[in-house]
Amino acid sequence: MSLIDDAARVRENAHAPYSGFRVGAAVRTASGRVFAGCNVENAASPEGTCAEAGAIAAMVAAGETELAEVAIIAGARAPISPCGGCRQRLAEFGGAQVPVVMATLDGVQVTKTLGELLPMAFDASHRARG
Incomplete structure (x- = not known):
């Protein structure tokens, strides 16, 4: 089963009334474990x-704290990308090279790296020290 299949399966549980x-x-994750979520x-x-x-x-x-791949x-009609807040959330746990696969129910897919979706991400190195 692909990561998109996992995302599609959990999508059915979304609470979107x-x-x-x-x-x-x-x-x-980097260890190979898969975790899923749906919008609520x-x-x-x-x-x-x-x-x-x-x-x-x-x-x-x-x-787990290290992302290796993301699927949405x-x-x-067209693949959706993560919102700005979620791009930052993903960047907290994944590097610029992490692939983000975005798909429709009709099978259309677009893959971008996290760095392409969030160039110049804010990370811990930007926080003031002292």
Whole structure:
């Protein structure tokens, strides 16, 4: 099973009663483990959670901290990319070379690196010391 298949499977569990726009994400860690997440909307919009954030939270909760690959799938006409906040979340755990596969339910796929999606990412080296 591919990482996109994992993302598609968890997408079915998305809680999207307001937008109807379900998203699934799956991440593979450097150790090879896979974690998945789906978007979870909230009546008090914008207090929902993105699929990527859910996958990252599951990964960290399991003690993993290094991304090797990311997959995202949604029922859109063209592949969707992670929002700006999720790009930064992904950059916290993955380097610029990490592939991000974005797909539609119809099988259209686009792959970019995390560095292409978030050039000049803010990281720990930018934080002031002292």
